[in-house]
Amino acid sequence: MTQRQFETTIDWTDFWEDANEDRRTKTAPAAQFTLDPLRSFVETKGAPGSVADVGCGPGTVPFVMAEQFPAATVVGYDAAEPVLAENRDRAEREGHANLAFEQTVLPSFDPDRSFDLVTCFYTLMYVEEIEAALAALYDAVAPGGHLVVTYHNRYAHRHFRTMAEDPHEHLGPESPWDPNNFEDRFELLIEGENLLSHERIHEILGTWPQSIWSVAGEDERYEAWRYNPMVYVPKTV
Numbered sequence: 001m002t003q004r005q006f007e008t009t010i011d012w013t014d015f016w017e018d019a020n021e022d023r024r025t026k027t028a029p030a031a032q033f034t035l036d037p038l039r040s041f042v043e044t045k046g047a048p049g050s051v052a053d054v055g056c057g058p059g060t061v062p063f064v065m066a067e068q069f070p071a072a073t074v075v076g077y078d079a080a081e082p083v084l085a086e087n088r089d090r091a092e093r094e095g096h097a098n099l100a101f102e103q104t105v106l107p108s109f110d111p112d113r114s115f116d117l118v119t120c121f122y123t124l125m126y127v128e129e130i131e132a133a134l135a136a137l138y139d140a141v142a143p144g145g146h147l148v149v150t151y152h153n154r155y156a157h158r159h160f161r162t163m164a165e166d167p168h169e170h171l172g173p174e175s176p177w178d179p180n181n182f183e184d185r186f187e188l189l190i191e192g193e194n195l196l197s198h199e200r201i202h203e204i205l206g207t208w209p210q211s212i213w214s215v216a217g218e219d220e221r222y223e224a225w226r227y228n229p230m231v232y233v234p235k236t237v
């Protein structure tokens, strides 16, 4: 694995190597923000036979999907081997026979199969070549399936730039982010290098994304949805 992927953000292998419970909890935003709408989404669209979650971190989404859909094949992918190893241990301890964890470093994602549901939450903002990453994720969706992602837009850009002016002032002890490495971690976002929008996703994938809230219901919207839209992109049969 080359170092290039981590050049403009933090080194995620190091980050997960010495992660304690607090760090794991604070680096699992999917648990707080996307699980409920994702559950509503799969209820509406039907049980997936296969799921890939890319940038899975401590594996919230893969573990929940594997539990909810025991007949489905579920694979969690991440760039950082240490967190994958922990997830594999947990899957074995808990006896999830349908769950695997594999390494991939976006923008490269080339699994040897396709999936009914591909998700990628709170990860694209760390990837320099976001267009290639998004296209690779969508390529892995089986016909009739869906890609579901969160992304950062121009409102997030403004918000993160403001925080970067004085991270110690803006980020208290409860913040999920460390003020000491905030600028490094979010460099791409602060520089506005890898922002997405509905229009840009359409340009890249040739299909319009749709807001998850059109399926999940307005009352499930999380507070930061204006900065971090959560969308799905169907793959036509």
Ligand SMILES: C[S@@+](CC[C@H](N)C(=O)[O-])C[C@H]1O[C@@H](n2cnc3c(N)ncnc32)[C@H](O)[C@@H]1O
Pocket: 005, 012, 013, 027, 028, 029, 030, 031, 054, 055, 056, 057, 058, 059, 060, 077, 078, 079, 080, 083, 104, 105, 106, 107, 120, 121, 122, 123, 126, 127
């Ligand atoms: C903020 S965490 C999000 C974890 C999980 N998706 C969630 O929302 O709870 C971002 C994850 O992306 C992984 N990551 C960072 N850059 C990546 C890349 N280029 N390819 C794949 N994973 C990456 C990190 O190791 C980390 O686990």
